[in-house]
Amino acid sequence: MKITAIESYVLVVPNLKQDATSSSQDNIVVVVHTDEGITGVGETDTGPWIAKAAIDSPGSHSMAMGMKDLLIGQDPLDTAALWDRLYTFTAMSGRRGAVICAMGAIDMALWDIKGKALNQPIYKLLGGAHVEHITPYASLQPEGTTVKRYTQTLIDWAKKAKKAGFRAGKMECTLAGPYRHQSLRGTDEQATEIVTAVREAVGKDFTLMVDVQYLWRDAKSCLRTVSKWADLDIFFLETPLLVDNLEGYAILAREAPMRIAAGEWLNTRHEFRELMDVGKIDVAQPDIGRVGGFTEAMRVCHMAEDRGRLIVPHCWKTGIGIAASAHMAFAVPHCPFIEYLPAQLTDSGLRRDLCDDGLVFKNGVLLPPTRPGLGVVLNKEALRKYKTKPLVL
Numbered sequence: 001m002k003i004t005a006i007e008s009y010v011l012v013v014p015n016l017k018q019d020a021t022s023s024s025q026d027n028i029v030v031v032v033h034t035d036e037g038i039t040g041v042g043e044t045d046t047g048p049w050i051a052k053a054a055i056d057s058p059g060s061h062s063m064a065m066g067m068k069d070l071l072i073g074q075d076p077l078d079t080a081a082l083w084d085r086l087y088t089f090t091a092m093s094g095r096r097g098a099v100i101c102a103m104g105a106i107d108m109a110l111w112d113i114k115g116k117a118l119n120q121p122i123y124k125l126l127g128g129a130h131v132e133h134i135t136p137y138a139s140l141q142p143e144g145t146t147v148k149r150y151t152q153t154l155i156d157w158a159k160k161a162k163k164a165g166f167r168a169g170k171m172e173c174t175l176a177g178p179y180r181h182q183s184l185r186g187t188d189e190q191a192t193e194i195v196t197a198v199r200e201a202v203g204k205d206f207t208l209m210v211d212v213q214y215l216w217r218d219a220k221s222c223l224r225t226v227s228k229w230a231d232l233d234i235f236f237l238e239t240p241l242l243v244d245n246l247e248g249y250a251i252l253a254r255e256a257p258m259r260i261a262a263g264e265w266l267n268t269r270h271e272f273r274e275l276m277d278v279g280k281i282d283v284a285q286p287d288i289g290r291v292g293g294f295t296e297a298m299r300v301c302h303m304a305e306d307r308g309r310l311i312v313p314h315c316w317k318t319g320i321g322i323a324a325s326a327h328m329a330f331a332v333p334h335c336p337f338i339e340y341l342p343a344q345l346t347d348s349g350l351r352r353d354l355c356d357d358g359l360v361f362k363n364g365v366l367l368p369p370t371r372p373g374l375g376v377v378l379n380k381e382a383l384r385k386y387k388t389k390p391l392v393l
Contacts, residue, residue, distance in 0.1 A: 001034050001035065001036050001038070001075055001076060001077065001113075001117065002034060002035045002073055002074065002075060002076075003032060003033070003034055003071050003072055003073065003074050003075075003076050004033050004034060004035050004072065005032075005033040005072070006030065006031070006032050006033070006055060006067075006068050006071060006072075006106070007030070007031045007033070008028055008029070008030045008031075008051070008052045008055050008056065008105075009028065009029045009030075009031070009383055009387050010026070010027075010028055010048040010049055010052055010387070010388045011026060011027045011028070011029060011048070011350060011354070011382075011383070011386035011387055011388070012025065012026045012048075012386060012388050013025045013026070013348065013349050013350055013386065014349075023045050023316055023317065024316060024317065024318075024341075024346070024348035024350060024351055025348065025350070026048050026350075027043055027048060027317055027318060027350055027354070027386075028043060028044060028046075028048035028051045028052055028102075028105060029041060029042075029043050029105075029320065029354070029378070029383065030042045030043065030044075030055065030102075030105040030106055030108075030109050031109065031378075032071075032076060032106065032109040032110060032112075032113060034076055034113060036117075038113050038116050038117055039109075039113070040076070040108075040109035040110055040111070040112030040113035040114075040116070040373065040374075041108075041109050041112055041320055041355075041374065041376060041378055042104070042105040042106060042107065042108030042109035042110075042112065042289065042293070042320065042324075043105050043108070043289055043317050043318060043320040043321055044101040044102060044104045044105040044108075044289030044290060044317075045101070045287055045289050045290055045314075045315075045316060045317050045321065046098050046101040046102075046289075046290065047098065050098040051098050051101055051102040051105065052102075054067065054090075054093075054094070054098050054099045054101075054102040055067045055068065055102050055105075055106070056068065059089075061092075062089065063089070063091055063092040064090060064091075064092040064093045065089040065090060067086060067090065067102065067103070067106065070085055070086055070089055070090075071086075071106070076110045076113045076114065076117075077110075077113070077114050077117065079107065079110050079111060079114060079294070079295050080295055082107075082110060083103065083107055083292065083293065083295040083296065086103050086106070087100075087103070087292075090103075095268075096267045096268065096271070097267060100267035100268060100290070100291070100292050101267065101289060101290050103292050103293060104287075104288060104289040104290055104291060104292045104293040104296070105289055105293070106293065107292060107293020107294055107295050107296070108288060108289060108293045108294060108320070108321075108324055108374070110293075111125070111293070111294045111295075111373070111374070112373040112374040112376070113373065114373070115372045115373030115374065116372045116373040118372070119372045120372055121327065121368070121369045121370065121371065121372060121373070121375060122294065122324075122327040122369075122373060122374060123326075123327040123328070123330040123331045123368065123369065126294065126298060126327065126328065126331035127331050128331065129330040129331070129368050130330065130331065130332060130333040131330065131333070132368075133365035133366060133367055133368070134326060134329045134330060134335065134337075134338055134365065134366050135167055135168060135336065135337050135338075135364065135365055135366075136166065136168070136337065136338050136339070136340030136361065136365075136366055137166065137167075137168035137169050137170050137207065137209065137337045137338070137339060137340065138157075138161035138164070138166045138168070138169045138170070138340065138341070138345050139169070139170050139172075139316070139339055139341060139345075140154055140157040140158055140161065140169050140170060140171040140172065140198075141157065141172055141347075142154045142157070142171075142172055142173075144184070145183040145184050146184070147175065147184070147186045147190050147194075150175070150184060150186075150194070151193070151194045151197055154171050154172075154173075154194060154197075154198050155197060155198055155201045157169075157171075157345070158171065158198050158201050158202045158206075159201055159202070160345065161345060162202055162206055164342070164345065165361070165362075165363065165364045166206075166364060167205075167206065167207060167364040167365075168206065168207035168208070168209070168235070168337055169202070169206065169207070169208060169209070170208075170209035170210070170211055170238070170339070171194075171195070171198050171208065171209070171210055171211070172211050172212075172213065173191050173194050173195060173210055173211070173212055174211075174212055174213045174215055175187065175188075175190055175191055175194075176188075176215060177212070177213060177214055177215035177216070178213075178214060179213040179214060180213075188221075188224070188225040191212075191225060192225060192228050192229065195210055195229055195232055195234070196232060199232045199233070204233065207235050207337070208232070208233065208234055208235060209234065209235045209236050209237075209238065209261075210229075210234055210236075210237055210238065211238040211239060212237065212238065212239065212240050213238075213239055214239050214240070214241060214242050214243070215240060216240055216241055217241070217242075218241070218245075218248055219241065219245075219248040219249075219251035219252050219255075222240045222241065222248075222252060222256070223251075223252070223255055223256060226240070226256055226257065226258070227256070227257060229257065229258065230257035230258075234257075234258040235258065235259065235337075236258060236259040236260065236261040236282065236283050236312070237252075237256060237258050237259070237260055237261065238261045238262065238264075238285070239261070239262050239264065240252060240260065243262060243263075243265055243266070243275075246274060246275065246278040246279040247278070247279075249262065249275070249278075249279035249280065249281055250278065250279055250280040253279070253280040253281055253282060254280065259282035259283050259310070260281050260282050260283070261281060261282065261283035261284075261285055261312060262275060262279070262281050262283075262284075262285060263275055263281070263284045263285040263286055263287075263314070264285050264287050264290070264314035264316075265287075265290065266286070266290070266291060267290060267291060267292060268291065268292055268296055269291075269296060269299045269300050269303060272284055272286065272291075272300045272303060272304075273303060276303065276304065276307050276309055277307075281309070282309060282310060283309065283310045283311070283312050284300060284303075284304045284309055284310070284311055284312075285311075285312055285313060285314040286300045286301070286311070286313055286314070287313065287314040287315060287316075287321070288313060288315070288321060288324045288325060288328060289317065289321055289324070290314075294324065294327075294328065297313070297328055298328065298331070298332075301328065301331075301332045301334075301335070304334065305332065305333070305334050309334070310334055310335070310336060311328075311329075311332060311334055311335040312335065312336065312337050312338065312339075313325040313328060313329065313335070313338055313339065314339060315338065315339045315340075315341075316339070316341075317350075317351075318348075318350055318351050318354045318355060319351070319354065319355045319356065319357030319358075319359075319376060320354070320355060320357070320374065320376050322338075322339075322340060322341060322357050322359070323357045323358060323359060323369065323374045323375055323376050324374060325338045325339065326338060326359055326366055326369060327369060327374065330368055330369075338366075340359075340361070340366065342361060349386070350382075350386060353379055353381075353382040353385065353386075354378065354379055354382045354383075354386075355376050355377055355378050355379055355382075356376065356377040356379075357375070357376055358370075358371045358374070358375030358376055358377065359375075
């Protein structure tokens with residue numbers, strides 16, 4: 001089998017809000033074609049135009065070659081070898097950032113092809129299921145330009161998630177910091193009130209996580225607030241500091257009353273090694289598309305397992321990435337939750353329309369996927385609906 005073509009689609013919702021901290025508004029979907037008629041799909045969570053350029057651009061020399069040129073004519077089943085080929089020969093333009101994200105979408109598509117060619121779900125090719133089911137958590141996104149409205153929408157989303165059968169949820173609580181809504185500003189004391197209100201709304205039998213989106217500049221500022229959350233039974237605190245503040249993360253991992261989680265932005269196992277060994281985080285959060293695809297994500301999972309850390313993958317795109325997260329979660333023994341965004345809990349047209357993820361959500365858990373490959377069925381009408389015109393600079 002040989003790779004014959006690679007297509008990449010930049011998709012954007014019509015009501016794009018550039019001031020919103022939500023990458024569910026756009027996407028890049030990569031489709032890899034083969035000479036045997038088997039196609040694979042993948043996606044990644046980065047600027048889609050940048051990722052498309054990384055895939056489509058021709059090479060200039062042996063250290064900055066073009067991804068398409070490196071892949072056309074190759075055997076798509078050689079996933080690890082192709083990952084190394086891409087990493088090695090794009091090293092000057094890549095190694096991290098958008099090039100690795102683009103590699104992640106391609107690698108995801110190659111594993112999809114491998115599963116379809118062998119008539120097996122991807123998790124079986126990754127080693128088989130360690131558990132009978134996995135537990136998804138609902139991501140709870142607030143709305144509104146006042147603290148009161150922000151709090152109420154979080155409470156409403158949490159109750160809706162619990163009613164839908166979820167046993168866990170992750171709430172965004174970002175009243176300050178670099179990624180807050182531009183028209184909203186609150187205090188750390190109000191953040192404590194919000195987290196307390198959501199915990200009271202869902203009760204003690206609901207696992208609750210909190211994402212503060214890089215809110216604090218230093219560990220001491222963070223600890224002044226989150227030390228007050230000790231009795232709220234928070235499963236983990238996500239991204240409290242900017243990701244490069246590894247020393248600060250180490251302090252939080254030692255002193256905070258809950259687990260510390262991070263890693264959504266990171267590329268390759270090398271950055272995760274630093275986050276775990278220097279930053280000492282408790283929960284590693286590889287995003288399969290961003291980290292470099294299944295090939296690299298599994299390396300991160302094994303590193304975390306060796307260090308006694310948990311894996312809870314980040315996923316904030318569509319059913320393509322959600323399906324990928326599920327396959328990885330089944331294939332490792334230390335992944336207690338995945339991020340899951342069913343249609344009834346999203347306001348993103350892309351999430352609702354782009355694909356059928358093939359997952360079965362029942363009694364608060366996800367059952368093992370049964371379709372070969374990723375198990376995702378693309379909606380070609382949605383590809384046409386959300387596809388943008390080529391970007392001209």
